[in-house]
Structure formats: structure tokens, C-alpha cells
Amino acid sequence: MSTPAESSNLMEALVSLAKRRGFIYQSSEIYGGLNGFFDYGPLGVELKRNIRDAWWRDMVHRRDDIVGLETSIIMHPKVWEASGHVAGFTDPLVDCSETKLRYRADQLYYSKFSDHDGNTLGYLVVQEAAHDELLKALDKRIQYLIFKILDREQSGGVHSELKEFTEVKPDELPLCLGPDAKKLGTLTQPRAFNMMFETNVGALKDSSSVAYLRPETAQGMFVDFRNVIDTTRVKLPFGLAQIGKSFRNEITPRNFIFRSREFEQMEMEYFIHPDADWLACHEEWLKWCQDWLKSIGLPESHLSLHEHPKEKLAFYSRRTVDIMFRYPFGVQELWGIAARSDYDLKQHQQFSGVPQTYFDEATKAKVVPHVIEPAVGVDRIFLAVLAAGYAVEDVKDEKGNVEQRTVLRLSPRIAPVKVAVLPLLKNKEQLTTRAKALYAKLKQRYAVQYDDGGAIGKRYRRQDEAGTPWCVTIDFETIEKPGDTFTLRERDSMQQRRITEAELFQLLGEQVY
RNA sequence: GCGGCUGUAGUUUAGUGGUAAAACUCCGCUCUUCCAAAGCGGUAUCGAGGGUUCGAUUCCCUCCAGCCGCACCA
Missing domain, CATH: 3.30.930.10 (Bira Bifunctional Protein; Domain 2)
Known part of the structure; x- marks a missing residue:
């Protein structure tokens, strides 16, 4: 891991x-x-x-x-x-500024607690639970309110019926004791949060x-x-x-x-x-x-x-x-x-x-x-x-120096560019003419790129980062030797082999589907 | 929505209370016979707005964005 x-x-x-x-x-x-x-x-x-x-x-x-x-x-x-x-997407949410906890208001209940003269002492807020569990929790919070917060000597008082916290009024909030809070008034007003974007149709x-x-x-x-x-x-x-x-x-x-x-x-x-x-x-x-x-x-x-x-x-x-x-x-x-x-x-x-x-x-x-x-x-x-295709590899150059290569191993099925067509040199017209002809033919059917910028190695690495599975290089062997073959350079192995145009199309037909 | 950290070129970073540097990338040109060659040239209102100050990229505040954690995710 x-x-x-x-x-x-x-x-x-x-x-x-x-x-x-x-x-x-x-x-x-x-x-x-x-x-x-x-x-x-x-x-x-x-x-x-x-x-x-x-x-x-x-x-x-x-x-x-x-x-x-x-x-x-x-x-x-x-x-x-x-x-x-x-x-289902409208969840009224309540935050507690003290505990940083977040509740769904429709899963909270609250109850007014008053002394015997009818003076409001506070509002107890408890989380939804089975009925007796809920009453137990409420009782605990009442004790906490009386002894820890109000600092009274003895208990006593009445609580009103439980109501869903979605009905809480702004003037009640300062006296609310959150389910996990140690102070009063730490809960925010329930805020409706609908995951659906609303818009209006018509004028x-x-x-x-x-x-x-x-x-x-x-x-x-x-x-x-x-x-x-x-x-x-x-x-x-x-x-x-x-x-x-x-x-x-x-x-x-x-x-x-x-x-x-x-x-x-x-x-x-x-x-x-x-x-x-x-x-x-x-x-x-x-x-x-x-x-x-x-x-x-x-x-x-x-x-x-x-x-x-x-x-x-x-x-x-x-x-x-x-x-x-x-x-x-x-x-x-x-x-x-x-x-x-x-x-x-x-x-x-x-x-x-x-x-x-x-x-x-x-x-x-x-x-x-x-x-x-x-x-x-x-x-x-x-x-x-x-994420699965991304790799940074150590690669040795001809002098044995270790360099890093960044490569995206994307399946030929989904790779953005299937083949890059590269003339070995930009300033040799025989090479670029043949390369452009191949490029023109390939692009009728596949997403391909033509790249003649800079040195050949740089172009290979550029395609590696784009996730291009194959590069085809038009070199001197293409134009000087019989057979009209190109260098096919494979992305993952960096291996090279010679390939004809027909073989290239066959390879693409098999791998890109 | 809360807390912590962060924001300087396309990318990754350096740096300073007196208007900024490097590497790589990218673009153009020269050159180049197979794995990021070399040379020259080009690319930044230092996230946005406000405040303090003679002067702010640097200090402060607000907002925006990003990362990590919490919560949320019918």
C-alpha cells in the first residue's frame, strides 16, 4: 500500500x-x-x-x-x-459549531424544558432512535442541562412534546443544547440542501x-x-x-x-x-x-x-x-x-x-x-x-545513464491517438513525403498524429505521455531499401521492429476495436 | 459546511517590503541517420479584491481555487 x-x-x-x-x-x-x-x-x-x-x-x-x-x-x-x-435529495442539514458534527435535521428531535413556574430553561436536542432509547437520551440531556450548564442543586421541571428539529424557530436556537454539545446555542438553523440543480423553464x-x-x-x-x-x-x-x-x-x-x-x-x-x-x-x-x-x-x-x-x-x-x-x-x-x-x-x-x-x-x-x-x-x-496507466520508469540511455520516462499505458481501444507518424528527419524531403502520404492514409480511419518537431527520441517520449500505443518512423531504410517498411516502435516495451503498411493496418484492425 | 496547510510562466519550483529567477514543456528558426542532443528567439498584470505603507508578489482582511482530515454522498 x-x-x-x-x-x-x-x-x-x-x-x-x-x-x-x-x-x-x-x-x-x-x-x-x-x-x-x-x-x-x-x-x-x-x-x-x-x-x-x-x-x-x-x-x-x-x-x-x-x-x-x-x-x-x-x-x-x-x-x-x-x-x-x-x-430524497432534500436533506435539511444542521451543523454544530462546538463539536463540528453535522446532522440531518429530520433525524433530530427537540423538546422545550421549563421549570415549574413555566420559565423556559432550554431546548434539548436528541438524535432519532427507538422510542424508549430516545426518551433515555432526552433524560440524560436534561440532567446535563440542569446540573452542568444551569448549575442547579436539584432537578425539577417539565419537558414538552418532542418535535422534529426541522421545525425549530430562530429565537429558540440560542437555548438549544446539541446532541453532543457542552454549551447552549451551538446549532445552526437547518439548511435545506437539495442535490438537484434547480432552474426555471419559460420566461x-x-x-x-x-x-x-x-x-x-x-x-x-x-x-x-x-x-x-x-x-x-x-x-x-x-x-x-x-x-x-x-x-x-x-x-x-x-x-x-x-x-x-x-x-x-x-x-x-x-x-x-x-x-x-x-x-x-x-x-x-x-x-x-x-x-x-x-x-x-x-x-x-x-x-x-x-x-x-x-x-x-x-x-x-x-x-x-x-x-x-x-x-x-x-x-x-x-x-x-x-x-x-x-x-x-x-x-x-x-x-x-x-x-x-x-x-x-x-x-x-x-x-x-x-x-x-x-x-x-x-x-x-x-x-x-x-491512474492505472500512469508510470514513471527508469530508462538507460546508450551511455548507461539512467533517465526517467513518463508513460501512459492506455489500451489501444481507448488511447486518444492510435499512431504517431514520424519522419526520422524533418529536413529530408524523401522522408517527409513518404511520412505525409502514410499519415494521410491512416487518418481516414484512425486518430493519428504527424510530428516532425525536434529529435526522434523527444517525439517518442512525447507520445508516451499522451498514451499513444505505437509510433511509426519513416527512415532511410524505408526509402532506400526495397519493401517499403517502417520502424514500428511500441510504447510499453519500447521495442522496435520493421513493418509494412499492410501489416500496420492489420495490427490496427486487430487492436483498435 | 468545519478545521489545518497551500496558491509565483503551460508544468515543477527559487526568491524579496523597493514592480521577479531557474529547469523542463510549448511555439518559431538553424541543425540533427532512432529514445527527452545543441544554439538563438518568444511566453508571468507573483489566484482575485480590499487594507496598512512613500512603496506590497512579500504583512493584514475577505473571497476564489487546490490538497489533507472531519462531516456529507437519495
Whole structure:
């Protein structure tokens, strides 16, 4: 295991490389940046696109049972009421200035405590618990208030009924004793915090025009479930796949692009018959996702599984397993595979009044399908391939001096540039003419670069940092000897061999898919 | 949202109460027969705003951004 300092250094090195080579910039940098937002530069946008394309090809094009979808980012506000996001994403939060602890106001209860003459002595705040536990806690706090804070000789007084702390009034706050506080008045007013970005549709900013930027792409696929059934020939089981931006107003965006406020999801909702073996289906998708991650070059050694304990499952889920990735800052969630049951379709059925059913020809019955959902963040995969591929190696030059080489070992499938075409020398026209001809031919099909700047070694290293798997050098052997061969220099091994144009295209055809 | 640390060229860093230096990168030119060659030239309102001061990149305050920890993450 690396130490926190090393991890931090690795992340700094990655951020630095990402900027230096044009993978990722901070958003709005010239205005001081904006927390939780990022831009993808010329190399970054290629890498990101390749990740998306690889997923789409494997998930949609190469399967018979999955079709694609692209739904709008802003949807009818009722969608988010039905999905539970309006209620679920609104957490009123309370901070304690003394203990620095943070509570959810809807999980706190408070009670006024008065002496027998009716004078208010204070408000006791306790955390949600079973009824008798809660009363026990309340009693403890009363004793604490009387003897430690008010410094009285004997107890006595009455407490009023418990109320949810969300109802606390500003003038009561100075007399509130926080659940873990030793002084009065350390709690803040509950502040509503909704993870959804709000906006307004139309010209008038009244409450009827409130809309949300979607916090997940999934709901678009549930809402269009009927449309797809009615207009295409899909039969259960089948999947709807979507790639698109989602937005969450995270309290604290952290770890570079890992948790940001604007991010891109690749989600697939796989609809199955309610009587189908959902557990087996869930296992199948779990396996599929792991295999796919390996196919884009993530090493198995960095992957692990995390099964959500039953008591911590989200309300819609019967089972959720996360594929975890060992990032420099720790093992974190990469891909969540959730068995969402029929929760979402049933919710939309109820809220919209439109039946969300599928006609089962076999039983002649209408059923509401269940759903298995693999959901992954493009940006998280991006960071994972960057972190896993990044290496600084010691390399010996011809004099035996040790130098350092920075290399990004990206899979040819997703590398932003597949091949760099390099004339050995810039000022020899036979070399550059042949190189430019090859470049022109390659770029019809692949993302390639032409580079004639500086010495050849420098150009190799530059491509190493960009993650380009192969460099092709047009040298004197190309133009002087028969066979029209080039030097093929391989990124990871730095080995060189001679290759013809036909062989090069064959290599690319096999490796870039 | 809280606490600690930080912010000087594209990157990594040096430095000072009297308007800034280096290495590498990048761009241009010269040169160069396979792993960051050499030479010349170019690139900074020292994160932003305010205050103290004759004078602030340096000291103070606020904000913004970043890192670490806590909390949060339906």
C-alpha cells in the first residue's frame, strides 16, 4: 500500500500531466476556477469519446437485446417527485459549531424544558432512535442541562412534546443544547440542501416553472419505457442504454474528476419479466461489467466487489453490488449494479396514471417488468485508466545513464491517438513525403498524429505521455531499401521492429476495436 | 459546511517590503541517420479584491481555487 503522501503525490502528478498534455483543465480557470467542474482538452475529449464509443458498441451494437436512447436533461418536474429525488435529495442539514458534527435535521428531535413556574430553561436536542432509547437520551440531556450548564442543586421541571428539529424557530436556537454539545446555542438553523440543480423553464420565474437538471439518466429510460415498447419490436428481456450528462450539487466535490457536480453517466436499464430469475440476471451483468472494464485495459488487480449490506440498500433496491477500483486516494465505487425491482415503473405508473406494463404473450397477462441497472460514470472510468496507466520508469540511455520516462499505458481501444507518424528527419524531403502520404492514409480511419518537431527520441517520449500505443518512423531504410517498411516502435516495451503498411493496418484492425 | 496547510510562466519550483529567477514543456528558426542532443528567439498584470505603507508578489482582511482530515454522498 502506498502512503497518503505518495497517493497525494500521484494524484498531483496525474493532475499535472492531465493539464500539461491537454487531457483535463479546470473549468473557467481564467476566472479563478469553479469548484467541481472540469473541461476536457484535445486529448481528453478523444479518450473520453473512445470510452463512450467502446461502451456503446459493446452494450448496444454488439447485442441483440439492447437499444439506445437519448432523453432530455430537463424533464417534467413530476418525474423527480415520482423517482423520490425531490424528497430524497432534500436533506435539511444542521451543523454544530462546538463539536463540528453535522446532522440531518429530520433525524433530530427537540423538546422545550421549563421549570415549574413555566420559565423556559432550554431546548434539548436528541438524535432519532427507538422510542424508549430516545426518551433515555432526552433524560440524560436534561440532567446535563440542569446540573452542568444551569448549575442547579436539584432537578425539577417539565419537558414538552418532542418535535422534529426541522421545525425549530430562530429565537429558540440560542437555548438549544446539541446532541453532543457542552454549551447552549451551538446549532445552526437547518439548511435545506437539495442535490438537484434547480432552474426555471419559460420566461416567468414562478414556482410553477421550476425544473431540475437530471441527477441521473435512468429516469429518462423509465419514462420512455412505453414509447420504446410501442414503437420498436423489443421483447422481454431487453435493455435501454443511455449515455449523458447528469448533475448533482455535491456538498464537497473531491478527488479531481472523481466526484464532480457535472458528470457523464453510462446507464443501462435491463427489463426482465417479474417471474424471471433476477438474481441470476444480476450476476450476469456483474460479470459483464467486470469483463468490459478489463477489455479497456483496467488491471484485475485494481478491481474488487462491494456488496451493499441489506440494511443499507437504497429504498428501490433489492440488491446492489459495486465494482470498486483502487484509485490513488483509496478504493472507491466505479460501477454500481443495482437490482431496482419494479419500483421505478410502478412509481411512474402511479404518478402519471399511465400503465407501465408489458403484454406477456405467453401468459396473456400484463406485467410490470423488473429492472437490473448497471450504472457507471465516464469520468470515473477516465480517471481509473489514467491512474492505472500512469508510470514513471527508469530508462538507460546508450551511455548507461539512467533517465526517467513518463508513460501512459492506455489500451489501444481507448488511447486518444492510435499512431504517431514520424519522419526520422524533418529536413529530408524523401522522408517527409513518404511520412505525409502514410499519415494521410491512416487518418481516414484512425486518430493519428504527424510530428516532425525536434529529435526522434523527444517525439517518442512525447507520445508516451499522451498514451499513444505505437509510433511509426519513416527512415532511410524505408526509402532506400526495397519493401517499403517502417520502424514500428511500441510504447510499453519500447521495442522496435520493421513493418509494412499492410501489416500496420492489420495490427490496427486487430487492436483498435 | 468545519478545521489545518497551500496558491509565483503551460508544468515543477527559487526568491524579496523597493514592480521577479531557474529547469523542463510549448511555439518559431538553424541543425540533427532512432529514445527527452545543441544554439538563438518568444511566453508571468507573483489566484482575485480590499487594507496598512512613500512603496506590497512579500504583512493584514475577505473571497476564489487546490490538497489533507472531519462531516456529507437519495
